[in-house]
Amino acid sequence: MxxxxxxxxxxxxxxxxxxxxxxxxxxxxxxxxxxxxxxxxxxxxxxxxxxxxxxxxxxxxxxxxxxxxxxxxxxxxxxxxxxxxVGDGPISLEIASDNSFLSVTHFFSGDVWFLDPQTDAVISKVSVGSSPIVTALTPDDTKLYVGNLMGRDVSVVDTKTYQAMKTFPLGDYPHGIAISADGSLLYVSVREKGAILVINATTGELLKTIETGGFPRALALSPDGKHLFAVDYDSGKLLSVDTNTLAVVREITVGSHPIAVKVSPDGKKVYVVNRGSNSLGAVEIDSAQYSEIPVxxxxxxxxxxxxxxxxxxxxxxxxxxxxxxxxxxVAVSEPEMSEVRPPVAPAPQMKDLASAKPVEEPSPILDDSIRDREAARAPKEAQEPAATDTKVAQPQPERAENESPETTPVAKAASSETGMSILPGTVTGTEKETSPASSEQPPEAGPMIEPSTSVIPSSADDVTSSETSRTPGAQIARLVSPLEGKAKAAGAKVGEMPLGSVNTLFVNEDTHEICALDTQTNKIAARVQLKDRPEGVAVDPAGKYLYVTIRYDNSLFVIDATAGEITARVPVGMYPRAVAVHPGGREVYVANDEGSSISVVSMPEAEVVATIAVGDGPIALVLSPDGNRLYCLNRYSGTISIIDTPTKQVATRATGRSPVAAALSRDGSTLYIADSIDDTISALGIDSDIISSADVGDRPEALAISPDGKQLYCVNFLSETLSVIDAPTLSVIREVPLGRGPSGVVVSPDGKRIYVANRFEGTISVLSAESLETLATIEVGGGPTKMTAVTASEGHVLQ
Structure with a gap:
């Protein structure tokens, strides 16, 4: 059987x-x-x-x-x-036309596994480039093209010999890929150029660059091969390319932030996944009529x-x-389309891709599990709503384009007269692995707190067919340990971590570790080993407990650092990311990315006592020195939620397009915000609009401030640089080259050294704050990301 x-x-x-x-x-x-x-x-x-x-x-x-x-x-x-x-980070699948093999591409381990669908046994494993993200299989099933995001290239794999044949350099970040019906042309959408590259599938020569603008993502060809469809994540449009003239001939408005596209077998419909509006759209190709359904x-x-x-x-x-x-x-809407360009004769450009120079423009990449998995959403289409009097938290509607946001001052929004209601509600964790969903309800999560009615715009932002039989299969080898549930996590030994006076903590995502770096010896002093991938870490003020968010377990772990064991597992919201600890130690705050909320955990009870509704995609938390204000950056809605921690009331301000990291001045008067789409650092007065902004490198990822408050340090993930900024004038002093994929930065307590986590090199760079020269490179492995400096008497949120 x-x-x-x-x-x-x-x-x-x-x-x-x-x-x-x-x-x-x-x-x-x-x-x-x-x-x-x-x-x-x-x-x-x-x-x-x-x-x-x-x-x-x-x-x-x-x-x-x-x-x-x-x-x-x-x-x-x-x-x-x-x-x-399977391997580490399965992200793209292809299946042969005769069901003879299934390819599984892994983002983190950088390889492709070929499986036999009859037995699910592994046939072969092929190494490709860095961070493979998209794939396309030729119609005759003989070649697999793999777009490597951080490699900025395409690997070509022979599916008969299971060998990597060649690599085509792109000089840009691939996000979509398609192959022509005859297998001669490769189409690749790239972010920096805002274009679709037309490439000779045999030689890798660039034949033409089709400029689309915006952020072209997924690609799909019509069955007859006459039309190439692309979705523009930024504009919310479906683009139709004439494959004869290689020009965009039509644009059709679909949902918010489309991320995927497929064509029906008869070629009459195009299906679009809209990440921003949580919907599936369908376009009738002949009439351009668009319809949509929530998913x-x-x-x-x-x-x-x-x-x-x-x-x-x-x-x-x-x-x-x-x-x-x-x-x-589905709900049918009137078609919104335009014939954007007249067809023109193709004019192939025989240009070697290796010499192509990327255009400097914002380049959000994966959200969420490298540094985060989806590109940030534009604020014009995802503003935060006014509070309502409903009995449960409602989905946040989009503001009409002609609707003006309210401009109630922060002080008023934080008062008790905001009309904000405290509502009952619970927060659940998501079951993991193959076990059935638990029938037990999670503990009471406390009141749900809706945001206040105010949205305060920044002066710098407008806010505007063969049969498949099933035969027994062999067990499949693993590259990494599978994600495991945490129902019995409490009491588990994970490794002692006595926190010294000058330790730096960092997250090793790939090896599922929290590591302590002794900054005197530049060696790993201790490791906490977890079964699941950690996301964020904070330390309590006494230096006794670590608080670790486990994104795919929807939970917060409380770890006794001295005893080296998990003392509590607290179910929080969906996809918890950032975590912060009140200076008094009585409350821990967890930002839930998918839930658009903050869970308030009472300590030492380790119970969720309140859930605060914030903006879309909360990703970073910063507390004021006195702990009375909590700042939450919402990357998808382009806003910051300002929470009065004693009353749990919320005010909202617009900040840019995709705020992802923040640092507070030492006197608490200015909040510095890094925006991953605008590629800027902005200074925001805590009771005023944006004061000033400075351009930094490509996709700023993390931000730290020197102990004297005079300098800011911003690591830029895509340009692989450190921007050194004079804080009082907000002017960039210098750009310093770093390792691959810099994802975290912290300054030593004495201000003399800067530590940078290089995600894709598995290293930490130690720089002199005075000369900005690299003093040491420490091999740590495991994909280091977020970092924080910790002393025994003071806990810090990761920077």
Missing amino acids: PRRWECIRQRFRWALLVALLASGPVSSGAEIAPAGSSHPAVTVLNDPRDVVVTRDGAYAYVANFGADKLSVIDRGKNEKIADIP GPGPTEVAVAPGADAILVAVGGSNHIQMIPASMN
């Missing part, structure tokens, strides 16, 4: 979000639709990023980026029947089943695969 049919088939229903906030167990049985959709769904593992269907339509494979596993769905039963361990939070990818009987949508925010009939009933 096939292994598939030996699997346990019982699964539990996915409850609606409202049901999760209410009491009562979750019933077992057939899957139902999650919140935001009325269609059946199948629960998979953490952060599904891609989905493909076997050519006979019998099974679907799902790449779970956060769980390092594939889920297998029996489409006849709409049921998950297996989870298969749930954080959709990432779409697949069209053979025969077009169903559309499968991966929903990362709820860890589901939506099963939507191809004849979906």
